[in-house]
Amino acid sequence: MSEKLKQIISKQNKVEEDINHSEDIVQLVGFIIGDEEYAVPILAIQEIIKPFPWTRVPQVPKYVVGVFNMRGAVIPLIDLRLKFGLSPKKHNEDTRFIVMRHGDDVAGFVIDRLTMAIRIKKSRIGPAPETANGDNTLIDGVGKQEDRIITILKVNKLLERDF
C-alpha cells in the first residue's frame, strides 16, 4: 500500500517538475460569454463573486449596467454580453461577476459561466487574428488546446473607458 502511495507521490512530483521545468506557463481563467470561451490572466483577477444587487447609472452605454459596492469601494459593473454585441440575458445561477484589476483601475464584469483555470504554454498562444480594429482590439491572443480555442482578452483594454 505504502509502496503504491509513494509511487503516486513521486509521479505527481514528476508531473509538477515537468511543468516547472518546461518553458513559460501562462495561467488563465476561462469563462463563457454567449457561445465562445474567453480567458484572462489569473493575476488580473481580484475576485470572482456571485451576482448581487447593483445601482443603475444614467447616461452611460447599455453595457455599463451600473455600480456595486465591494467592501466599501464603488465599482463599475460591465456586462460583457452587451459589450460584445450579444443580446441581454437574465442572470442565472451560473452567472458570475469577475472583478478585474489593472493598476488602479478596477471593474466587475458579468459573464455567463466560468469554465476552468487553464495552464497553457506561451508557445501555444498565437497572435490575435487580423482584425479591422488593429490596435483597438480587445484580443490579446488565441490560446490553442487539444480540443478547443480560447480567446485571451486584454485586461487593460477591458478596463479602458471607451465612451
Next chain:
Amino acid sequence: MDEFQEILQDFLVESFELIEQLDQDLVELEHNPQDLELLNRIFRVAHTIKGASSFLNFDVLTHLTHHMEDVLNKARHGELIIDADIMDVILESIDLMKALLNIIRDTSSDSGIDVSACVSRLDECTGGGAKDAKEEPLIEEEPEEDEADYENMDPDELEAEIERLLQQRQAEDKAKREAKSANESEKETPQPEASVSKTPVAVTPTPKPASVEEDSDSSDNVKAAAPTKKVSAVEQTIRVDVKRLDHLMNLIGELVLAKNRLIKINDDVEERYEGEGFLEELNQVVSIVSLVTTDLQIAVMKTRMLPIGKVFNKFPRMIRDLSRELNKKIEIEIFGEDTELDKSIVEEVGDPLVHIIRNSCDHGVETPEVRLEHGKSETGKIKLKAYNEGNQIVIQIDDNGKGLDVDMLKKKSLEKGIITQKEAENMSDKDAFTLIFKPGFSMAANVTNVSGRGVGMDVVKTNIEKLNGIIDIDSELGVGTSIKLKIPLTLAIIQALLVGVQEEHYAIPLASVLETVRISTDEVYTVEGRSVMRLREDVLSLVHIGDIFEVERVLDTSEYAYVVVLGLGTSKLGLIVDTLVGQEEIVIKSLGEFLKGIEGIAGATIRGDGGVTLIVDVIAIMDMAKRVKASAIDSTSDAAMLTHEKTEASDYTVMIVDDSKTDRTIMRKALEPLGVTLVEAGDGQEALSILKQGDYSFDAILVDIEMPRMDGYTLATEIKKYNRYKNLPLIAVTSRTGKSDRMRGVESGMVEYITKPYSADYLSSVVQRNINFRSEFLK
C-alpha cells in the same frame, strides 16, 4: 546628502513662512515708513534668509537678499526714506526671492532667474554707483558694529579692509555676470523676469501644521521685538504629513458608513423584537457608537483645518500693487482671518478670491476724482470678512465702489449674446447681478492687465460650485457691491436628502435644498413646453428627476408628487421626485476613473443596507433641466402594454399564487385542459419577483388571499403600482366569503372573486373570460 536635504526642507519651510509675514509687514511699512519696529523685523527676515542661503550655497539668492538687506539697512538707520517707488523695487525683489525659493524647492538649485536688473535697481535706491564700495561693509554679518570699527582703524588696516572689500565686490560682479550669461543661454525658456515682476507670485503652501507662527525660531525674534502680545502660552505642535490625515479621513468615512448601517439594523431589529429586554441595551450601544463617531469625525476634521488668514495674507500686497497700477486709492480691511477651513478648501478658495478682489478694484472702486465728485472719500475701501454660519463658512467681499448697474449689465449681456431680449425683460435685479458670472461676460471696455477678458468671474463660479459652495451677490448703484461666498466646512462627508424615483434612490446635498413641497398633479402647469408651478409668489420651473436620469417608468405615478426646491445662488429649480426617503449623513465616494464625469452625478455613497446610491450634482442638474423636455408627471408610457398576437393556446400565460401545494394542484388540474402556460408561486413575494423578472408576460393571475410573507391584498396593490400591469386581471381564489373581504378585494384591484370550493369548469370559464381566450383553441 540626506542631511542636506533635511536642512534644505527646513530652510524652505521657514523661508516661505517668513515671506508670508513679510508681504504684510511691507505694505504696513509703506503707511508708517518711520516704524522702526517694523523695519527691524523686515530687515531680520532678509538677513535670516541671506544667512541661510549663503550657508547652503545658493549664490543667486544670497546675492539678491544681500542687496535687499542693504536698502533696508539704510532705511533702518534713517538714511533713506521708503517711498512708493522704493517700495516697488523692494516688493519686486521679494517676488524674485519667492520665485527663487520655488525654484529651489523644485530643483534644489537657484539658477535660472536673472536678478541683476533688480539688484541694480536696489543699488540705485541706496544711492547707486561705485561709492557703495565703502558702504558695503554696512551689510556684513554684524552691520552695527562695523560702522564703529572704521573710526578706530589705522590707515594700514583700512587699506587692507578696502582691498578685501574690493575683492569681494569683484567676486560678486563675476557672479552677477555669470548669472546673466546663464540667463541668456536660457533665452528660449519663458522669460522668467517678466512674468515674475508682473504677477504676484502665489506662495505655494508647503505642508504646514495648523499653527505655524509658534514653531520657527525667527518668529521668536519677532516675539522678542514685539513684546506686546503672547506672553507664554506656547502651543505644542507637530508637523504631520497631509497624506496621513487624508488616510485618517478615509477611515472615518468608512466608520460613518458602518454607523449608518448599524442604525439601520437597529431599526429593523426594533421592529421585529418590539418590547424585548435586550433592545434597550442595543439601543444604548448604538447611540454611543453613533455619538462617538460623530465626535471623532469632527475631531479629525478639525485637525485638517487651517486659518483662512493663509489666503487673506496675500491680499494687502495685491491691493497695493493694483491701486498703483490703476491709479486708484484703495484700502483693504480684513476681518476674521482666524476662521478655520478644511485644508483642501483653503487651497481652492485662493484663486476665486483673487479674481473677485481684482474685479472690485478694477470695476468697483472708482478713481479718486470720480469718488470726490460723488461726495465719497477719496480712498475706496474693500472689506474682506470671514465668519462661520451654521455648517458653512461665509467669505464676504464688500466694496464701496460704484455698484452694479442692472441696465448696463443687461445691455452688455445682450450685446455679447449671453441672454435674449425676452430674458432681459423678465430678469430680476438679483438675476441680473449673476450675469457677471457668465462666461464671456465683461464690463471692461478694453482688456487690461487686471481684467476684462471675461474669464475671471466665470472661474469664480465654477471653483466655488466645485466646492459645493453658493455665491450670493448684492449691490446698490453708487454705494457698493457685496459678494458672499458660502462654502461647506468639509468636502468628504455631507448631509443629504434621499429621494426616491420609481425603484431608484438618489442623494441630494442638503446644502442646496431650500425646501420640499407636496403637490398634486393638477398644480403643475405647462408654459412653453416646460412644467412650472406656483410657489407662493413665485413661478418655479419644474423638472422630473426621472427625465434627467432616464429612469424607466415601471411604477404607476401616484396622484401626489414631491417637489424638492433646489437653490444655487439666486437660481432655483423644482425637482419632482416620487418619494422623500429622509435625511442622512453620507460619505462621498468617487465613481472612479471609468465612470468619472457623468453629467448630473457628483459621486456615489454606500447606504446602510450596503447598496450604492448616486449623489446628484445640483449644478449640472440645473443646467440639464434647461435641455430636458417636459414629459411632466402624467405622461404614461404605454409601450409596455403591447399585447402580443396569440396564435395558440400556450401563448396564454396564467400565474397561480397560493401557499398550499394542494390548492395549486387543484387549480392546475382545472386549467390544464385549456392548454395555457401555467406558472406557480408560493406566496406574494415570490409572485412579485417572478413578475419583476419579466420572463413571462402574464394574461391573468389567480391569487389566494391568505398567504405568508405577503398576502393577496398587498400583492394586488403592489402589482397595480406597475404601469404595465395596470390592466392585468387579478382573480381572487379564496375561502373567505365575508362581504368586507370582497370589498377589500375590489379595493385592491381584483376583478373576480371565486370562493372555495369551486368547480373546475367554473374556474376555467372565469379564466377564459378574463384572458379573452379564443374559442377556436378549445379542443
